[in-house]
Amino acid sequence: MWQRLRAIIRKEFVQTLRDRRTLLIVLIYPILLLFLMGYAVEMQVDHLPTVVVDSSRDQRSWQFLEAMESSSFFDLKYYVQSEAEAVAEIDHGRARVAIVIPPGFAAALERGDAQALVVVDGSDALTVQSAFNAAITVSQAHSVDLLTRKLERAGLGGKGASLTPLDVQTRVLYNPDIRSLVFMIPGLVALIMQQQAVSLTALAIVRERELGTIEQILVTPIRPWELMLGKILPNVVVTLFNMCTILALGVFWFKVPFQGNLGLFFGMALLFIFSSLGLGVLVSTVSTNQRQAQQLSALIQLPAMMLSGYIFPRAKMPQVIRWAGDLIPVTHFLQISRGIMTKGVGISYFQDKVWVLLFYGAVVFFLSAKSFKERLE
Amino acid sequence: MSLQVEVRGLSKYFTSHRSGEVNRAVDGIDLDVQRGETFGLLGADGAGKTTTLRLLNGLLLPDRGVARVAGLDTRKQAREIHQRAGYMPQQFSLYGDLSALENLRFFAEVHGLTPGQMAQRIPRLLEFARLSGLQSRPAAQLSGGMKKKLALACMLVHEPEVVFLDEPTLGVDPVSRREFWTLLSDLRADQGLTIFVCTPYMDEAERCHRVGLLYEGRLIATDTPQAIKRTVPGELVELRPAALYEARDLLGRADGVLEVQTYGDLLHIFVDNAGRRMPEIEAALQAQGMAVTGLRCIEPRMEEAFVSLMLRERRQGRGPSAAQQAPT
Numbered sequence: 150m151w152q153r154l155r156a157i158i159r160k161e162f163v164q165t166l167r168d169r170r171t172l173l174i175v176l177i178y179p180i181l182l183l184f185l186m187g188y189a190v191e192m193q194v195d196h197l198p199t200v201v202v203d204s205s206r207d208q209r210s211w212q213f214l215e216a217m218e219s220s221s222f223f224d225l226k227y228y229v230q231s232e233a234e235a236v237a238e239i240d241h242g243r244a245r246v247a248i249v250i251p252p253g254f255a256a257a258l259e260r261g262d263a264q265a266l267v268v269v270d271g272s273d274a275l276t277v278q279s280a281f282n283a284a285i286t287v288s289q290a291h292s293v294d295l296l297t298r299k300l301e302r303a304g305l306g307g308k309g310a311s312l313t314p315l316d317v318q319t320r321v322l323y324n325p326d327i328r329s330l331v332f333m334i335p336g337l338v339a340l341i342m343q344q345q346a347v348s349l350t351a352l353a354i355v356r357e358r359e360l361g362t363i364e365q366i367l368v369t370p371i372r373p374w375e376l377m378l379g380k381i382l383p384n385v386v387v388t389l390f391n392m393c394t395i396l397a398l399g400v401f402w403f404k405v406p407f408q409g410n411l412g413l414f415f416g417m418a419l420l421f422i423f424s425s426l427g428l429g430v431l432v433s434t435v436s437t438n439q440r441q442a443q444q445l446s447a448l449i450q451l452p453a454m455m456l457s458g459y460i461f462p463r464a465k466m467p468q469v470i471r472w473a474g475d476l477i478p479v480t481h482f483l484q485i486s487r488g489i490m491t492k493g494v495g496i497s498y499f500q501d502k503v504w505v506l507l508f509y510g511a512v513v514f515f516l517s518a519k520s521f522k523e524r525l526e
Numbered sequence: 527m528s529l530q531v532e533v534r535g536l537s538k539y540f541t542s543h544r545s546g547e548v549n550r551a552v553d554g555i556d557l558d559v560q561r562g563e564t565f566g567l568l569g570a571d572g573a574g575k576t577t578t579l580r581l582l583n584g585l586l587l588p589d590r591g592v593a594r595v596a597g598l599d600t601r602k603q604a605r606e607i608h609q610r611a612g613y614m615p616q617q618f619s620l621y622g623d624l625s626a627l628e629n630l631r632f633f634a635e636v637h638g639l640t641p642g643q644m645a646q647r648i649p650r651l652l653e654f655a656r657l658s659g660l661q662s663r664p665a666a667q668l669s670g671g672m673k674k675k676l677a678l679a680c681m682l683v684h685e686p687e688v689v690f691l692d693e694p695t696l697g698v699d700p701v702s703r704r705e706f707w708t709l710l711s712d713l714r715a716d717q718g719l720t721i722f723v724c725t726p727y728m729d730e731a732e733r734c735h736r737v738g739l740l741y742e743g744r745l746i747a748t749d750t751p752q753a754i755k756r757t758v759p760g761e762l763v764e765l766r767p768a769a770l771y772e773a774r775d776l777l778g779r780a781d782g783v784l785e786v787q788t789y790g791d792l793l794h795i796f797v798d799n800a801g802r803r804m805p806e807i808e809a810a811l812q813a814q815g816m817a818v819t820g821l822r823c824i825e826p827r828m829e830e831a832f833v834s835l836m837l838r839e840r841r842q843g844r845g846p847s848a849a850q851q852a853p854t
Contacts, residue, residue: 156635160624167623365619365680368583368608369636525585 153371157379161353165383175349179341179391180398186333187403194279199223200235200244205254213265216291217248222283236268245270246280258295323408323491331406334399335486336459341395342388342418343425343453343479348446349384350429355442364525373521381426388422389415408493417489420506421482427513428478434520453477458484481505530688530720531559531582535591538577551577553743554591559736561687564714564721566731568832569740575724576616578740579692582722583613596688609637612681616692616724618673622666626657626676629665630683637684651679654709671702678709688720689713695727707733728828737828739835746839751828758826758834759784761800763807765821766792773816780810787833792820794830 165172199217203210217223223246229235235247249266257263267284269277324331354377357363366376399405428449436442455461456474463471463480474480481502488494496503538552552574559565569575580586582593584604593600595607620629630651634644652658655675660668665676674694681689691710695703707730713719723734731737731751738748747754767773770791777795778786782803785796797803800823811818 152638153636156632160621160628160632163628164621164623360622361615361617361619362621363619364585364615364617365613365633367585368611368613369633370605370608370638371636524587525580 150372150375154375154379157371157376158382161380161383165387175345175387176391176394179345179395182341183334183337183395183398183403186337187330194275195222195283196224197222197245197276197280198226198243199246199248200227200229200238201225202229202232202235202247202249204252205250207255209255209258209263210250213250213254213288213291214248216294217284217287220283220287222279222287223248232266232268239268239270245273245276246284328405330399330403331491332487334395334403334405335490336457336483338392338395338399339421339479339482339486340450340453340457340459342392342422343428343477343482344446344450345391346384346388346422346425347429347432347449348443349387350381350426351432351436351442351446352439353380353384354430354433355436355439359438367525374518377430377517377521381423381430384426384429385419385422388425389418392418405490407490409489410495413496414486414489417482417485417503417506420503420510421478421485424478424506424510424513427510427517430517431513431520434517434522449477453479456480475505478506478509481509528561529558529594530561530563530596531557531565531722532594532597533557533582533591534593536578536581536588536593537590538574538581538586539589550743552581552588555740555743555745557738557745557748559688559720559722561720562714562718563736564710564723564734566734566737567722567724567740568726568728568731568737568828569724570726573740574743575726575740576692577743579613579690579722579724583607583611583690585613609684610687612684612686612689614674614677614681614689614691614694616696618665618677620665620673620677620680623664625662625664626652626668627661629676629680633680634683639684647683647685651682654682654712655679656705669702671698671706674698674702674706675709678706682713686719688722691721691723693724693726695725695730703727703730728832731828739832741836741839744839747835754835755826755828755831758796758831760796760798762824762826762830763795763797763800763804763821764792764824765795765807766819767811768817772814773811776810776814777807780807782806785834785837787830787837789829794824796830796834 201214203214214225218225225248227238227244229238232247232249235244235249238244239247247266247268249268251257251264251266254263254265265288267280267288269280269284271277357366357376396407400407429446432442432445432449436445452473453459456463456466456470457477457480458474459479463474466474485499485502488499492498533555536552536555536557537550540549540551541547542549555578567575567578577586581588582595582600584600584607587601596610598607598610600607621632624632627648630648631644634648639647649658652661655678657668657672657676657679660672665673668676678691678694695706698706710721710723711733714721723730725731734751736748736750737754739746739754747757749757770788770793774786774788774793777783777793780803782798783795784798787794787796795803795807797807804821804823808818808821
């Protein structure tokens, strides 16, 4: 038995190493994805090119605009004469935001009924959200600032005490600078691991069937589970190697902190890889050729991206969608990965996820061993 | 002598997913192969040769009947059969990205050979298959004939007592074909191996002790090549007429003609008495203004016998309407 298993594993390794081009793609893919995520993906949009219509041109309007600019969300790049011209700038894509200040801004401020208009390019969801929130936050802060000064001038300011009745202090745990990468890396590791584990395993098994080599294998004493295990183990090594690459790049290049226990992370990753590989075997049993296997793996990857909580928080999803997400192993590992990497917590904080992954792995392996055909029909 | 392969009423039906039509790929075969015998299963493409071999190797389950290989039931003891039999599929089924030596080593290991056995057998097999100088070349880069020899070597690595070969010389040049059969004869002579080979080539049938003719899933004859050739009716006359089909139709109705077969631009005519009918045939054709060349009496070959048996089977009319093409 061990001799057969060893022979299959050796064969798989030799085949993997000999197919240089595929191996290169498999090893470079996660690095490429990581750099794309690291440099191109930014959930929070700032330095929006902004066009200004300042019909007042007084000190107060200038102060307001400066407050907007110093928030770093808006880059005041163009000055035009009318609102129509400002909208034209957005139409042409030269600006994403327009700030319109009506005439007599200073006087209106003194009266307490000043108005300013912020026009936002609605064609991009992230821009709208960022610009909208920034405009409100900045103008309210500016408003409070003005009010404070007004009250102080009126002699109502308490010495040393804040004039606002409530002052909310916020502190963001684990990720004080709110860097997207700190959220992204633990998820990315999980997602890439699942994608490669599923597709590599499915392809390795389906390839035997497509090339007809399975017919020769079936007349040897090799048992189905030996063939599966022998094909899976080399993929475990490749997947673990890629995991290390992503972690190392994340920690050393992108300076994403790794708070928890590395050994625990490896143990959990191994458990996760096995359940993903089981899913790969299951994919292979329902695919008749490599193209089908590839497509089916991609089909699993899409909901994994959407439903696992990698990008969109699961808390807001309808219950049915959440159940669908539960069927994908990455959903469970994502919380373990974030728990260990970002929060630095131990196994007791995500014990239930561990059981789920164990159960999941056992079920998919049982199902795939059952459906693996020992004959050609 | 004991039976190496024993088949009784073996049947395998395939149902088309789309039309629900049932295809009787193998239809009630009875067959015995003695130990040490070389048995050839002959048949046109689609006659059921590959299905029969897969049934014998436990790769398919029969719908009816039983098959025993080395006394083991193919239905329940497939794993034991695999240890004592070798199977070479029609299609190249080794790993193209592994070298010849790596392929041999892989099959040796999965069959549980010890390092000592491997060190002894693998060089011998490479030499036997005349692949010693090519052992590190990827299998995919070997020529058609070399691939077949490598597959043969891989199949022999666990020293089976019976081997099943599915069209082993398909797509192989004539020189390599001859070489391959020499290897098989050596095996039979040296080790007393039982060889069960499927082939569409009639000349290869002559190399077998006994042959079975498979036609539309049914075994229509099983005997020695000599006996099968004797089943052809009467004597055989060959000629090359100017107008092939007119001549065929004309002679088919002539006195003393039992059967007419076409081979390219040649007609093979089975007659009750060649000496008497040859002048008659010539005269009949010339009366219709058809020139006749190459008229001679020939010895019937396997091919004529096979086509003759097939035509007889078709005339008896149990076969489905989808008539098989005669092998050419």
